[in-house]
Amino acid sequence: MAQNQAMNGKIKQDNYKIFALLSNYLNNAPDFIDEEEVEDIAESGVSKEYAFSVILAAAFGLDVVDNKADRDLFNNYFQQMIHQLDADEYSSNPYYRNINIPTWKTGNSELRYEKYKPYEGFVCDDIIQTKEGRQIPQVGFFDREFSFPAILENGRIWMTITPNEIETMKEPVDQAFGHVLTYGLGLGYYAYMVSEKDKVESVTVVESNQHVIDLFKKHILPQFAYREKVEIIQADAFDYAEKQMAEGSYDFVFTDLWHDVSDGIDMYLRMKEYEKLNPDMAFSYWIEKSILCYL
Structure with a gap:
């Protein structure tokens, strides 16, 4: 038991360290890794992902050669964390x-x-x-x-x-069917992707910012092939959930109101209360897997 507790405590420390290091990197210097340096290391026969990881670890002050704790941190996180995208x-x-x-x-x-x-x-x-x-x-x-x-x-x-956004919306796009309600408009990515589906009959978007709605209607919505499926409602999401969602006969509800986990937890928990009141509707939430890591 004591050994398990110690291991859990060490993992929590590792999690905290990785998030702290990454937060500093992504917020302050996400473009510091040099293309030539990556390609020089990759010439030795390793992947660009591995080269990128090694450079990043060194920038974090990790000694992955001579320090076992640093090497373990690298092996436990970096190989599953860094991805070269196509x-x-x-x-x-x-x-x-x-x-x-x-x-x-x-x-x-x-x-x-x-x-x-x-x-x-x-x-x-x-x-x-x-x-x-x-x-x-x-x-x-x-x-x-x-x-x-x-x-x-x-x-x-x-x-x-x-x-x-594309990766974290794949599941809620795939799951959408029937009459869809989505909280949050943004640039209309979710509304566009689900409007293209044969299984989706309508897409109702609730957005509080009239300026965003006007921008979307003028510049983006006219390009939708199935724009007749899309209805935009200017309203506060939680006010709509409280007073009108149950009357809309929606089949699938997707919520995307937050910028990231830090500002999303409270809104996520609040919207989950309305899910309980509408058992006939299927619900999905943006970056829910990440939010659940903090709950």
Whole structure:
């Protein structure tokens, strides 16, 4: 028992250390890894993923050669954490392929394409939780420049459609059927993907920000092949869930109201209460697997 407790405590420490190191890297210097350095190491016969991992570990101050604790941390996390992504695979996504995002600016808001530099790191999927309790973030990179749609507010990225959104919405897109309700509009990725499905009859989007709705209706919705399926309602998500959701005869409900886990936990738990009141509806939540790691 004591040995198991000690092991669990060590794993929690490892989880905390990895998240702290990654947070500093992703928030402050996600593009510091040099393309030439990766390719130089890869010439020895290792993959670019491994080369990227070694460089990142060294930047974190880990000695994976002579320090056993550092080497164990590397082996337990980095091999499942770092991923080289295929730019062509994401560029062929139906939304990327069929929806053109114009450059547009009004007031403090701007719609445009942003870019990942070659070997720039970014979150690319939900956290993986292993049987022993390790929580492994998912970090991706491309070996060439990659563009993605974004809305900026006051010069800062506010909403995007990146590989992370694509990966973390695969399940709720696949699961959607019948009359779909989604909380949160963003750039309309979820609404677009489910509107393309034969099994989906309608898509009702609840969004509180009228500015986002206007932008979407003017620049993006007209490009939807099945835009007649889509209805946008300007309302607060929780007010709608409280007063109108039960009357809508929805089959599937997807909630995407938060930016990440840090601001999502409270809203997730709050929306789960309405799930209990609507047992005939199927519910899904953006990055739920990652949120559950913290509950």
